[in-house]
Amino acid sequence: MRFPPSFLDEIRERVPISSVIGTRVSFDRKKTNAPKGDFWACCPFHGEKSPSFHCEDRKGRYHCFGCGVTGDHFKFLTELEGLSFPEAVQRVADMAGIPMPARDAEMEIREAKRATLYDVMDMATKFFEEQLQSAAGAKARAYLRDRGLSATTQHAYRLGYSPESRNALKEHLALKGATREQIEACGLVVYGDDKPVSYDRFRDRIMFPIEDLRGRVIAFGGRALTPNAPAKYLNSNETELFHKGKVLFNALRARRAAQPQAGQAAKAVIAVEGYMDVIALAQAGFGQAVAPLGTALTEDQLDLLWRMSPEPILCFDGDQAGIKAAYRAIDLAMPALKPGRSLRFAVLPEGKDPDDLVKASGPQAFQAVLDDARPLADMLWTRETSGGIFDTPERRAELESRLKQMTALIADENVRRHYAQDVRDRIQQFFGSNQRGNNNRRDGDQRGNGQNGYGGQNSYGQRGRGAASGRLAVSDSLARSVLVKTTSAAPPLRETAILMTLFNHPRLIEEDFETVVRLEFSHPDLKRFHSAMLNALAEHHVVDGVEMRKAMTEAGHGTLIEALEALARRARMWTATAEAAEEDALEALRQAVHLHQRASTLHKELKVAETALATETTDENLNRLLDIQNDIRNAQATEALIEGFGIPSGRSGKGF
Numbered sequence: 001m002r003f004p005p006s007f008l009d010e011i012r013e014r015v016p017i018s019s020v021i022g023t024r025v026s027f028d029r030k031k032t033n034a035p036k037g038d039f040w041a042c043c044p045f046h047g048e049k050s051p052s053f054h055c056e057d058r059k060g061r062y063h064c065f066g067c068g069v070t071g072d073h074f075k076f077l078t079e080l081e082g083l084s085f086p087e088a089v090q091r092v093a094d095m096a097g098i099p100m101p102a103r104d105a106e107m108e109i110r111e112a113k114r115a116t117l118y119d120v121m122d123m124a125t126k127f128f129e130e131q132l133q134s135a136a137g138a139k140a141r142a143y144l145r146d147r148g149l150s151a152t153t154q155h156a157y158r159l160g161y162s163p164e165s166r167n168a169l170k171e172h173l174a175l176k177g178a179t180r181e182q183i184e185a186c187g188l189v190v191y192g193d194d195k196p197v198s199y200d201r202f203r204d205r206i207m208f209p210i211e212d213l214r215g216r217v218i219a220f221g222g223r224a225l226t227p228n229a230p231a232k233y234l235n236s237n238e239t240e241l242f243h244k245g246k247v248l249f250n251a252l253r254a255r256r257a258a259q260p261q262a263g264q265a266a267k268a269v270i271a272v273e274g275y276m277d278v279i280a281l282a283q284a285g286f287g288q289a290v291a292p293l294g295t296a297l298t299e300d301q302l303d304l305l306w307r308m309s310p311e312p313i314l315c316f317d318g319d320q321a322g323i324k325a326a327y328r329a330i331d332l333a334m335p336a337l338k339p340g341r342s343l344r345f346a347v348l349p350e351g352k353d354p355d356d357l358v359k360a361s362g363p364q365a366f367q368a369v370l371d372d373a374r375p376l377a378d379m380l381w382t383r384e385t386s387g388g389i390f391d392t393p394e395r396r397a398e399l400e401s402r403l404k405q406m407t408a409l410i411a412d413e414n415v416r417r418h419y420a421q422d423v424r425d426r427i428q429q430f431f432g433s434n435q436r437g438n439n440n441r442r443d444g445d446q447r448g449n450g451q452n453g454y455g456g457q458n459s460y461g462q463r464g465r466g467a468a469s470g471r472l473a474v475s476d477s478l479a480r481s482v483l484v485k486t487t488s489a490a491p492p493l494r495e496t497a498i499l500m501t502l503f504n505h506p507r508l509i510e511e512d513f514e515t516v517v518r519l520e521f522s523h524p525d526l527k528r529f530h531s532a533m534l535n536a537l538a539e540h541h542v543v544d545g546v547e548m549r550k551a552m553t554e555a556g557h558g559t560l561i562e563a564l565e566a567l568a569r570r571a572r573m574w575t576a577t578a579e580a581a582e583e584d585a586l587e588a589l590r591q592a593v594h595l596h597q598r599a600s601t602l603h604k605e606l607k608v609a610e611t612a613l614a615t616e617t618t619d620e621n622l623n624r625l626l627d628i629q630n631d632i633r634n635a636q637a638t639e640a641l642i643e644g645f646g647i648p649s650g651r652s653g654k655g656f
Helices: 005-014 015-019 073-079 085-096 105-133 133-144 151-156 166-177 181-184 251-258 276-281 299-309 320-336 354-361 363-371 377-385 393-408 413-431 435-439 494-502 504-519 524-540 543-552 558-570 582-615 619-641
Strands: 040-043 051-055 061-064 160-162 189-192 197-198 205-211 217-224 233-235 313-316 344-347
Touching: 005 073, 005 085, 015 040, 015 051, 015 073, 015 085, 040 160, 073 085, 085 363, 105 133, 105 160, 105 166, 105 181, 105 205, 105 217, 133 160, 133 205, 151 276, 151 582, 166 181, 181 197, 197 393, 217 251, 217 276, 217 524, 251 299, 276 354, 299 320, 313 363, 320 344, 320 377, 344 363, 344 377, 354 363, 377 393, 377 413, 393 413, 413 435, 494 504, 494 524, 494 558, 494 582, 504 524, 504 543, 504 582, 524 543, 582 619
Parallel strands: 313 344
Antiparallel strands: 040 051, 051 061, 160 205, 189 197, 205 217, 217 233
């Protein structure tokens, strides 16, 4: 029996391949990362002691790096269990809860027709490619050249040109043997009862073929070359092959580009707004970009993104329309969040799209935008608080209620619980950890602890007015600025002190290079700064703070340097500045690193204890949690007694 490809695709998508393979193997706990759908086991096809058999739910494939076997759900069952192909399909369909299709002669005829339609679409693609290289395509070639697209890129994406004619394509396809019904079914002509003669849908346009995940052309996007055209961009209409809400432009190439390469981790898939953005980014080295087809992101497209990448980055223009699109995506994503399935948001400088940015400032500028991508939780908080006034208990309660309603939409219990905790933490920080004490301040000065982004210093050290005045420290416009785009919380002071000390005195890195490399930072800006500083040290062999500043500024980190430097000076961290003597900077650095590593270890232990208590509520797990919380309070109290970072730690010799 021949099964429709659409049926096979549906049951493959509904049943993770790990569910099929897991009935015959035991997955290795150490190498397996179940939340990301990544599984390892000893190969069932050949004897081995260490796991080299790998299956990945996102791809729906397995591969053994020992014996080389590879395949999908059905091949695993036919080769390992000896099932026939129909029996394997039946097994997976049962797991998916989908009834087997009855043998339908008409369906088989329709599938054959669909295969023919793919042939017609390929013929149309070749026609458009030929027209681009003809004399009639001179204007189109000039446009693509002005947009900076090389001939190699044009060929790779099979770009073409539809001539300014009502019947050029229709006649070409007819000469190739395509019938009127096939041409109409592909959406290549405009036809209907009110149109005695059909005519070509695309005329005088740059043509962008749209492919499915098997590389077959299923539709076209056309960019008008005439300024007064009714639509600047025109997509194919919905057809048997093409449902635009379920397709992403460049999905096949992006999925391949995002896969881990030798010695490199997998890349996050990037969703941008248009065809030209995708192609320009690919030419600049970002082959993992996709775009929806002229509409807001749909649930099907979001699901497709997650099948390609566990945490795709949605990249929006920095104008009001882009911010609104980002906020709509939050509402779309919240109910479907799961472990290993989230989003990050990158906001471009206002007035720039990815194509403009890459042309004006190079690939490194776009990479900086990606490095600044914010987690979904940050974007949700920004949306609900930007520009708001929370000067009464009722308004504060309303904010809390809205956030709770949003987190309640999350279907996954564990993710919902962690979002609820995140909201509680942000609310407490925003309105101050000691409401009674704050309310007693007549002058409205809520000092907080100086290190959170809401109740104390926020927006890189700016004093927030918090609940006393009720106005959010970042306005709606400032929330989109470079300084606070990455997060609404300021970088922790101690982490800032460590990095700015090393930045201004790079020779100290040599005191204990391995320790510096292994340092972990909680704030995304500081993570980026740490990585960039080590890269500058390796590439430019800097020996002092002046050379480090020059190298980092040339790499595009000038704004971040200014922000962190201003924060350090406002906090009077004098040993982190360039003016401090190197001996004083070293002693302060030793103390700061010691405190930082101690705090990091305690917080990791706290997360483990919280997970253990959530899994098994026992007195032992509860006492362990309370002990760690007490250790954290004692460590914070000890740190509070140290005035600044310049007190010698009493340690001698090199190293931290």
